[in-house]
Amino acid sequence: MTDGAPTHRATTDGARTDRVLPYTRAVGAFIIPFLVAAWGILYLFPANTDTLFAWTILPPVTAMFLGSAYLGGIWFFVQVVRPNQWHAVRWGFPAVLVFSTLLATATFLHWVKFHFGHISFIVWVTLYVITPFLVLAAMIVNRREDPRVPDDRDVVVPAWVRILLAVVGLAALACGLFLFVVPQVAIDVWGWPLTPLTARVAGAILTLPGMVNVWMLGDSRWSAFRQVFQAQLASLVCITLALTLRNGELLWSRSAAPLFVAGIAGSLVAYAALYLWLELRLRRAAAPVAT
Template structure:
């Protein structure tokens, strides 16, 4: 087995990256202007920045897909992308009345989320069997307790995300800031991303299978924390979810960073100063 990324998959990644960059720019630095430039009006702006943070992490992930790389280093990100894109496609058609018909951004959004699930499934199929399951040359085996802990965190994130998506009214009543049914479902879809990745850690102990995906997750988490710092006034601190969410994100960023540094320092050939 070659452990290669199929050329088709690289092409898909190369197509997706520019859309992610454009969406990030519209949603993160221009979060307060979605009524004029995005596919639908997102209020409060912190929700737009949350979605933009997911796209920021997605840029890092798909750059790894496009560049010379091994399939096993990115494969566990694809099921997460598939679920995320399916949920956003469903949310779009459930709440179609909330979108800006006639806007180019709307046409691009619908086209992207109608086609992406099929493109991702095809990528998973053409790369099927490429992973030899052997450790990379400079690899580290993650301890079982670390993988179990991260899988449990991922399961919680996945469960909360699915509850938000299926029961948005419940999410609207408890979330850390004001949501609509559409944005509750979008926030739920975002929370499924780390959940779908972390659960695969129960199956695979290779750090090389998660290293580059963790880079994307750290970028996404860092952007979310920056958004919270910039838009903290939009948080509803009277709701218990606000401090829980903020503390959870901070602790997750610290834990992910610590694991990344720990694993990198144990990779064969790492230069210790």
């Protein structure tokens, strides 16, 4: 694969078809309806989680933050379900595995905070008990499908870009794990009010971009991250809107509030610019050479 030049799939072992296998598509189809329902409740009715959701989330900006992650998940799993190549969605699965495992752990650590008997609680617990296993199984059954060669139309993501994104990802991952492991400490410095449960949930959300970006160090194909980037952009747009609509809930006296807002806004601009730049390079690489 050459930098900026059109690429072609090499002949590979016949066992490596780059397919998203039926089991993996079924997992995506199973998860999407729950994500859609959760996004609708958390993002459109964030002030009503006491009656509509599995647990009461305060302040509402936290509900919208979680809803934003679910919108990215909807976009991602739609790509899994539709006709697609495995390598185009492969690197989203480790992020989903970590995210779902952390939310399952948070659920059992804060069991008494949930609305027992509520349909949303039953769905939440069922989903987060089984999703880590479903996702892990999908990663295992599909693991040999990636031929590890460029797509028919592909470009290289330059090493400096991948390193920079990995650094950003490691920072997001470290911040997320800080929130999850020591929520009581995080509560005292975060940019809006948190409880130990919501701190852990916010931490789990931050691990999503962290996990995706770190994998870019080992795979330079734009086709391997293009659709996952689309999901991240969808989440960033929703988070930016949530912070705008709920800015009164942020603790502006703490430095974490303006830093977080600036970080999200900067990430949105940078990710959008990077996406457009790589798409332009992809189009140029695929354009026929004039004779």
